[in-house]
Amino acid sequence: MKHRYLPLTEQDKKSMLSTIGISSVDELFNDIPEKVRFKGEYNIKSAKPETALMKELALMAGKNADLKMNISFLGAGVYDHYMPVIVDHVISRSEFYTAYTPYQPEISQGELQAIFEFQTMICELTGMDVANSSMYDGGTALAEAAMLSAGQTKRKKVLISSAVHPESRDVVKSYAKGQYIEVIEIPQKDGVTNLDALKELMNDEIAAVIVQYPNFFGRMEPMKELEEVIHSHKSMFVVSSNPLSLGVLTPPGKFGADIVVGDAQPFGIPAAFGGPHCGYFAVTSKLMRKVPGRLVGQTVDEEGRRGFVLTLQAREQHIRRDKATSNICSNQALNALAASVAMTAIGKKGVREMALANIQKAHYAKKVFKENGFELVFEGPSFNEFVVKLSKPVKEVNQNLIKKGIIGGYDLGRDYQELEQHMLVAVTELRTKEEIDTFVNELGDYHA
Numbered sequence: 268m269k270h271r272y273l274p275l276t277e278q279d280k281k282s283m284l285s286t287i288g289i290s291s292v293d294e295l296f297n298d299i300p301e302k303v304r305f306k307g308e309y310n311i312k313s314a315k316p317e318t319a320l321m322k323e324l325a326l327m328a329g330k331n332a333d334l335k336m337n338i339s340f341l342g343a344g345v346y347d348h349y350m351p352v353i354v355d356h357v358i359s360r361s362e363f364y365t366a367y368t369p370y371q372p373e374i375s376q377g378e379l380q381a382i383f384e385f386q387t388m389i390c391e392l393t394g395m396d397v398a399n400s401s402m403y404d405g406g407t408a409l410a411e412a413a414m415l416s417a418g419q420t421k422r423k424k425v426l427i428s429s430a431v432h433p434e435s436r437d438v439v440k441s442y443a444k445g446q447y448i449e450v451i452e453i454p455q456k457d458g459v460t461n462l463d464a465l466k467e468l469m470n471d472e473i474a475a476v477i478v479q480y481p482n483f484f485g486r487m488e489p490m491k492e493l494e495e496v497i498h499s500h501k502s503m504f505v506v507s508s509n510p511l512s513l514g515v516l517t518p519p520g521k522f523g524a525d526i527v528v529g530d531a532q533p534f535g536i537p538a539a540f541g542g543p544h545c546g547y548f549a550v551t552s553k554l555m556r557k558v559p560g561r562l563v564g565q566t567v568d569e570e571g572r573r574g575f576v577l578t579l580q581a582r583e584q585h586i587r588r589d590k591a592t593s594n595i596c597s598n599q600a601l602n603a604l605a606a607s608v609a610m611t612a613i614g615k616k617g618v619r620e621m622a623l624a625n626i627q628k629a630h631y632a633k634k635v636f637k638e639n640g641f642e643l644v645f646e647g648p649s650f651n652e653f654v655v656k657l658s659k660p661v662k663e664v665n666q667n668l669i670k671k672g673i674i675g676g677y678d679l680g681r682d683y684q685e686l687e688q689h690m691l692v693a694v695t696e697l698r699t700k701e702e703i704d705t706f707v708n709e710l711g712d713y714h715a
Contacts, residue, residue: 280292332669334537334674336672337669338705339674340692340693341693342676342695344434345538345544346511346538348511349621351535354535354605357604358605364601366378366601379575380575381607383575384611385398388610389510393513393547394518394519394521394527395520397562398547399562400603401531402599403544404530404532404542404543404599405529406438407546408507408529408548410438412475412505412526413448413450413505417446422474424450424472425449425450425474425475426465426476427452429454429683430483430484430488431483435507453465455484458482458486459482459484459645459647460478460482462489462492465493469500475505476497480508481650484649484691485650485651503525504524505525507527507529510529510530510547511533511621514621515619516650520549527549531602534610535609536606543602545606546599561579562577563575563576564578624696626651628651629651629652631700632694636655641707644689651693652693654689654692656689657713658688658713659713661679673706
């Protein structure tokens with residue numbers, strides 16, 4: 268036996284073949300015609316010793332432009348934020364790291380309480396009544412919100428702002444196709460949802476209107492005006508929101524949102540090449556029984572001691588399929604725990620200070636860009652992202668920036684034809700004045 272962690276011996280193999288009544292592994296494939304079987308050698312490298320393999324993989328990994336060795340101004344849904352060191356310490360504990368769904372409350376109190384605290388903090392941030400124990404990510408949470416709205420209103424049309432993240436819009440459309448729901452995009456004007464266009468599109472067939480706050484361009488949507496238009500037709504008001512921004516912005520719940528979703532990645536979850544993340548899903552109390560996934564509740568035992576249990580699971584594994592609200596089969600408990608630990612470590616005051624730092628540093632970056640002759644489009648209040656017009660393709664500019672150790676902003680031309688040569692710049696609390704100044708200086712030759 269060459270490796271203790273690969274315990275299948277030749278004798279094991281013979282025993283298994285004997286049990287099923289054949290003499291070789293090849294006999295397992297007798298039903299496959301000889302003429303279609305692959306007879307050659309796979310075009311892959313030959314096996315290497317473990318030490319040589321680890322060295323090769325380390326060299327390959329070293330080619331990645333990570334956030335430790337590079338200054339990042341890339342956001343667009345995944346952000347470089349402060350992560351308290353305690354996050355990794357807690358989520359690496361075996362009782363959390365290896366835990367599955369906490370079906371047995373008597374042995375899962377720690378995980379259940381962590382999820383309960385996550386739900387509580389999400390409700391406090393969003394201003395909503397109830398939050399579930401997490402979703403896969405922000406995009407799928409938004410799609411689930413659209414499907415819930417259609418089921419609740421018995422309507423088959425959903426309006427979504429073109430200022431919502433492009434990938435999230437695609438996910439919503441994918442979900443909607445299987446449910447025969449029509450998704451119509453509302454155009455943006457000056458970087459926010461076009462209210463006049465919304466009014467023209469609104470009617471009593473619309474199940475929900477979906478907006479993002481702050482939106483994909485970093486802008487603040489006119490939430491009060493949106494709510495009035497949407498609810499006048501008894502449609503659902505669905506908001507996708509960066510939870511960190513809600514440390515300082517008025518929460519969507521205060522504007523009358525019916526469903527608030529988003530991605531908890533800004534709290535304790537590394538960028539990690541785009542995942543895994545942790546979506547959150549919060550609703551008003553009247554929608555509690557329609558929430559996809561699971562809810563953890565607080566109760567007391569026979570002796571009056573506080574305890575935590577799974578209180579509601581409105582998914583098709585647990586209730587009649589025709590009554591289920593979703594086929595979501597799991598949640599992101601470990602990442603929800605990471606977000607909970609981060610929010611707890613940072614604290615209520617710290618979250619507000621962190622959010623303010625994002626606004627202030629982005630404001631400083633805007634000022635420096637203007638002073639250096641750059642045109643900023645979509646002027647107005649924003650959180651930590653804004654749009655800069657360049658004189659050359661963003662892809663070309665970013666290729667030059669990475670050579671200088673700078674990860675540039677998002678190329679908006681990928682998703683918006685009218686925004687070719689426009690860069691979406693993200694400035695988080697981790698960016699220093701010197702880094703911002705260096706970034707603008709390196710972009711000096713590219714102003715439009």
